[in-house]
Amino acid sequence: MSITTPAFQVGAVTYLNSKPLIEDLPELFPNSTLKLDYPSRLADALAAHQLDVALIPSIEYFRLAPKTPCRIVSDACVATHGPVHSVKLYSRVPWNKVRTLALDEGSRTSATLARILLHERLGLKPELTSFPLGSSIEETAADAVLMIGDRAMSAPRETFFDAWDLGEEWHRDTNLPFVFAMWVATGRLVESSHIKPDRIHQPTDPDASEPFHLDHLAALLAEARDRGVARCEAVAAREAQHMRLTTEEIVRYFTENLFFTMGPDEKRGLQLYYQLATRLNLAPSGVQCEFCDPVHSR
Numbered sequence: 001m002s003i004t005t006p007a008f009q010v011g012a013v014t015y016l017n018s019k020p021l022i023e024d025l026p027e028l029f030p031n032s033t034l035k036l037d038y039p040s041r042l043a044d045a046l047a048a049h050q051l052d053v054a055l056i057p058s059i060e061y062f063r064l065a066p067k068t069p070c071r072i073v074s075d076a077c078v079a080t081h082g083p084v085h086s087v088k089l090y091s092r093v094p095w096n097k098v099r100t101l102a103l104d105e106g107s108r109t110s111a112t113l114a115r116i117l118l119h120e121r122l123g124l125k126p127e128l129t130s131f132p133l134g135s136s137i138e139e140t141a142a143d144a145v146l147m148i149g150d151r152a153m154s155a156p157r158e159t160f161f162d163a164w165d166l167g168e169e170w171h172r173d174t175n176l177p178f179v180f181a182m183w184v185a186t187g188r189l190v191e192s193s194h195i196k197p198d199r200i201h202q203p204t205d206p207d208a209s210e211p212f213h214l215d216h217l218a219a220l221l222a223e224a225r226d227r228g229v230a231r232c233e234a235v236a237a238r239e240a241q242h243m244r245l246t247t248e249e250i251v252r253y254f255t256e257n258l259f260f261t262m263g264p265d266e267k268r269g270l271q272l273y274y275q276l277a278t279r280l281n282l283a284p285s286g287v288q289c290e291f292c293d294p295v296h297s298r
């Protein structure tokens, strides 16, 4: 595909789970800067207009939408249909005795999901603390600790009373997939979308040799995902060199735990999650979810 892209600031999650979505992104967005960071930081940077488009925690779309024009710009996402393997809630006490909860500083979506599950299942509203990015789970004192991303993929040294895989627990309760992250654009990319929601023209960008539409962005992000998924064994072999996981384990994670396309069931799961979050006042109500139509790049 040859589309001239303007110079975007693109942000993507630094974890293993996002690698299949960003394969070839530098090639597909040659003029853009790709910044890899923790999900919570990407959400803050997008809200602060330091990024034009970013893979952000799904809950953050609902928090951002009432404050600033933003749009879901791709059907590429990070989702699961059961155990996700990299989002764990550990408890030192029986679940009904959880009074304090330490939330992974990198997380927003799973942090909200942990609170929803504890409330929906057990009526709990634990006191919250942070589980900082640079520290180990043994340094936390809370009754329960949420850990996400690469550091959640190996078992901690401490023996816990119990552990939940949040993708699995969500699926057990709802029979629906769960969407952890999705591509959202804001600022100059979508401001004109108030006038024409699905045909965004970027006439102001001096670098663009042709008008740039959100459809182009959707097509490029879908192409990056399709290329990454098609090459997931090579991606796994490369990533295994600097992780304490084998290529086979990473391939299984990419192909059995994770799903990278937002289909009808993922949308239903996301809408239910949003509803439950609003019931607990963890997201503003009334946000309409306008999804991006599927784009087939090949």
Ligand SMILES: C=C(O[C@@H]1C=C(C(=O)O)C=C[C@H]1O)C(=O)O
Residues within 6 Å of the ligand: 013, 015, 017, 018, 039, 040, 056, 057, 058, 078, 084, 086, 087, 106, 107, 108, 109, 110, 111, 148, 149, 150, 180, 181
């Ligand atoms: C599946 C995961 O999804 C991530 C979890 C997120 C969150 O909890 O806010 C955000 C982005 C995702 O990449 C994971 O961290 O392992």
